[in-house]
Amino acid sequence: MRQQLNWRGAALGAVLLLNLVATAQGPATHDVRPGYGITHLAWLSDYFPPLRGTPGDTRIYILDSGVPGGTALVLGGTHGNEIAGVLASIVLVERATPVQGRLIVIPHANNAVHGYPDPRCASCGPWVTLQGPEGAARSFRYSPRLTNPSLQSPDPETYVHPSGLSFPGEEARNLNRVYPGLPGGTLTEQIAYAITRLVIKETVDYVFDLHEAGPSSRLAHTLVCHPRALALGAIAVIDLELEGVRMKLEPSREEFRGLSHRELGDLTSALVFLIETPNPGQEPGLESPDVVADPHYPIEQRVGIHLELTMRILAIGNQLRLQPVVVTGVPTYREIIKTGVSAWLNW
Amino acid sequence: MDRRVLTIVLLVFVAALVGVAGPVFNVGFSSGTEPSWAAATGTWQVADGQLRGENGRVLFPVQVGAGRRVEATIASLAGEWAAVVAKYQDENNWVEVRIMNAGVLLVTRTGGLERTWNQAIASTFPATLTLAFSGSKARVLVNGNPVLEAADPAWETMLGAAGVAVRGQAAFSQFHASSFAGPVLITSLGRSPGGLMAKVLAERAGLVHDYIEGAQPSDLRSVQTLILVLGASSKGLGAAGISLDDELARGRALIAEARRQGLAVVVMHIEGEPRRGALSDALITEFTPQADYVVVKADGNADGLFTTLCQAHGLPLRTITATAEAAEVMVDLFSLWR
Ligand SMILES: [Zn+2]
Numbered sequence: 001m002r003q004q005l006n007w008r009g010a011a012l013g014a015v016l017l018l019n020l021v022a023t024a025q026g027p028a029t030h031d032v033r034p035g036y037g038i039t040h041l042a043w044l045s046d047y048f049p050p051l052r053g054t055p056g057d058t059r060i061y062i063l064d065s066g067v068p069g070g071t072a073l074v075l076g077g078t079h080g081n082e083i084a085g086v087l088a089s090i091v092l093v094e095r096a097t098p099v100q101g102r103l104i105v106i107p108h109a110n111n112a113v114h115g116y117p118d119p120r121c122a123s124c125g126p127w128v129t130l131q132g133p134e135g136a137a138r139s140f141r142y143s144p145r146l147t148n149p150s151l152q153s154p155d156p157e158t159y160v161h162p163s164g165l166s167f168p169g170e171e172a173r174n175l176n177r178v179y180p181g182l183p184g185g186t187l188t189e190q191i192a193y194a195i196t197r198l199v200i201k202e203t204v205d206y207v208f209d210l211h212e213a214g215p216s217s218r219l220a221h222t223l224v225c226h227p228r229a230l231a232l233g234a235i236a237v238i239d240l241e242l243e244g245v246r247m248k249l250e251p252s253r254e255e256f257r258g259l260s261h262r263e264l265g266d267l268t269s270a271l272v273f274l275i276e277t278p279n280p281g282q283e284p285g286l287e288s289p290d291v292v293a294d295p296h297y298p299i300e301q302r303v304g305i306h307l308e309l310t311m312r313i314l315a316i317g318n319q320l321r322l323q324p325v326v327v328t329g330v331p332t333y334r335e336i337i338k339t340g341v342s343a344w345l346n347w
Numbered sequence: 348m349d350r351r352v353l354t355i356v357l358l359v360f361v362a363a364l365v366g367v368a369g370p371v372f373n374v375g376f377s378s379g380t381e382p383s384w385a386a387a388t389g390t391w392q393v394a395d396g397q398l399r400g401e402n403g404r405v406l407f408p409v410q411v412g413a414g415r416r417v418e419a420t421i422a423s424l425a426g427e428w429a430a431v432v433a434k435y436q437d438e439n440n441w442v443e444v445r446i447m448n449a450g451v452l453l454v455t456r457t458g459g460l461e462r463t464w465n466q467a468i469a470s471t472f473p474a475t476l477t478l479a480f481s482g483s484k485a486r487v488l489v490n491g492n493p494v495l496e497a498a499d500p501a502w503e504t505m506l507g508a509a510g511v512a513v514r515g516q517a518a519f520s521q522f523h524a525s526s527f528a529g530p531v532l533i534t535s536l537g538r539s540p541g542g543l544m545a546k547v548l549a550e551r552a553g554l555v556h557d558y559i560e561g562a563q564p565s566d567l568r569s570v571q572t573l574i575l576v577l578g579a580s581s582k583g584l585g586a587a588g589i590s591l592d593d594e595l596a597r598g599r600a601l602i603a604e605a606r607r608q609g610l611a612v613v614v615m616h617i618e619g620e621p622r623r624g625a626l627s628d629a630l631i632t633e634f635t636p637q638a639d640y641v642v643v644k645a646d647g648n649a650d651g652l653f654t655t656l657c658q659a660h661g662l663p664l665r666t667i668t669a670t671a672e673a674a675e676v677m678v679d680l681f682s683l684w685r
Contacts, residue, residue, distance in 0.1 A: 218621075237670075238544060241669045242671055246619070248621045251540055
């Protein structure tokens with residue numbers, strides 16, 4: 001472990017340790033092949049410089065139409081094993097074209113989850129492969145849910161969110177428990193802080209945080225909405241059912257402190273949504289789940305739900321005369337279940 | 348059960364069988380109480396929760412004018428047709444929609460002159476047959492799906508009784524006549540987002556409404572109908588600092604006030620199976636029997652709870668398969684189709 005400090009601040013013990021490790025290894029890289037829609041590349045550390053050069057930094061893809069309108073932010077990979085959200089984000093980066101307003105995509109919101117075995121699924125990861133045309137293949141990281149413990153340890157006995165709410169200690173490494181984040185906090189808290197800064201600085205109007213859950217979990221097939229976003233979510237869920245997809249609608253409650261949809265929604269004017277699709281890799285007790293080609297929950301279905309709901313909510317917002325964000329080139333649910341995810345990637 | 352055959356001559360009814368609540372008239376046949384009503388023609392008996400008729404017509408004490416809908420659930424048909432009757436004045440003046448195995452036939456007789464409209468459909472039983480009027484127009488629905496529209500200027504002013512009729516033998520499990528009207532107050536009992544979904548759908552249906560998540564009896568001002576959307580989650584209630592008992596009490600108070608004012612009450616459960624469970628079921632069991640009309644999404648009634656409650660209380664139950672269809676139900680119930 002190399003000892004090197006690349007930034008100064010009111011660093012506490014844990015923060016200090018984290019940065020020692022962090023600089024030993026930069027951000028993980030990924031196979032993302034931006035399409036014509038991408039107008040700018042950025043780093044999460046652009047919004048919080050102390051993350052620069054650390055495994056917590058991550059690529060940000062900006063699709064700016066140049067036409068005045070609203071801004072939507074899509075977060076994939078808040079949890080490293082929730083691969084449908086990652087792949088949906090990558091489809092946006094590779095295929096979406098902005099027509100009005102801006103779309104900002106972070107395919108790996110927590111990029112510090114890689115490089116250790118998934119404690120919840122021994123046979124899952126560390127890569128999943130999608131087949132393309134003419135024998136081509138692309139591999140995407142399938143990593144655990146939480147920040148790599150070697151980058152942030154030890155876990156506290158109990159993680160106490162600044163709101164006073166407490167969680168089991170390991171949740172200190174869960175990006176979706178530590179919002180709005182802390183500039184002088186743990187690596188995970190700093191990532192959350194940087195995302196919060198981005199939402200504020202870019203005056204984001206919509207946030208979509210893409211997740212997955214075990215198929216038998218109450219959460220699978222759920223759209224969680226900040227209360228200000230609930231009416232929009234209701235319309236989307238009602239309409240999506242007519243496409244053959246049943247989603248539960250849940251408002252984000254007071255007790256969801258630390259979660260993106262609660263904190264970002266309370267702290268900013270953004271309409272915040274969290275989408276959960278079913279991932280067999282997260283089902284407790286499954287022997288060797290196929291996280292891509294499960295017969296009941298194939299990846300195209302899950303990616304399709306993320307993309308369709310995101311685009312639908314933006315379209316409904318446009319109809320309701322909210323800040324318009326118009327994006328084309330994104331497959332509908334029906335299109336992607338027919339063709340598979342690969343057909344919507346760049347090869 | 349007493350299977351005494353009733354041959355009926357006059358128009359009488361038994362209060363125990365009939366829920367007269369303002370704009371709504373419901374008759375079920377499963378109360379076990381023997382009716383002592385009268386009917387125009389044929390042979391009728393009540394047995395096993397059904398009204399069984401042969402070659403005749405029964406009329407109920409409800410008048411159908413320009414803005415009413417009449418519906419009956421036909422459990423089985425052995426014979427030519429079963430029908431819903433409306434605007435019956437005498438043998439020469441009435442409207443009737445008949446369902447047969449291969450279609451529906453709308454017949455109107457005014458001053459002894461008959462007009463008919465027909466539509467071929469493949470009928471299966473049980474089937475709910477609805478005849479709805481709006482001014483000079485009429486609409487026929489089978490299981491909530493519009494199958495026929497017609498117009499006759501005579502219907503605008505024609506007023507008469509409603510009932511059911513049969514040629515051959517048929518069994519009816521439910522009769523309902525209503526003239527639901529807006530504006531409505533929509534509230535959720537159990538604080539699930541179903542209430543907000545109903546609001547979105549009311550907007551879509553063009554139904555004038557107010558949506559108040561935690562509506563109180565004092566909010567029942569200048570409305571004609573109360574829509575209660577049932578569905579609870581422990582998280583929802585817990586987070587709002589509300590107990591199940593609070594919601595039960597609020598629901599009781601709302602219904603009491605609605606009844607005091609003579610308002611109609613529609614109960615909906617439109618979020619399906621995920622919105623069932625102990626808390627939701629407590630609300631469903633308490634409030635479904637007090638409705639004038641019940642709407643449920645099919646997967647929320649997979650265990651038949653709503654069917655059982657509605658049958659036991661003689662209430663019409665409308666089943667939808669997707670939440671969005673609740674907008675169509677509103678269009679139908681509140682005659683927004685004209
Ligand atoms: Zn997640």
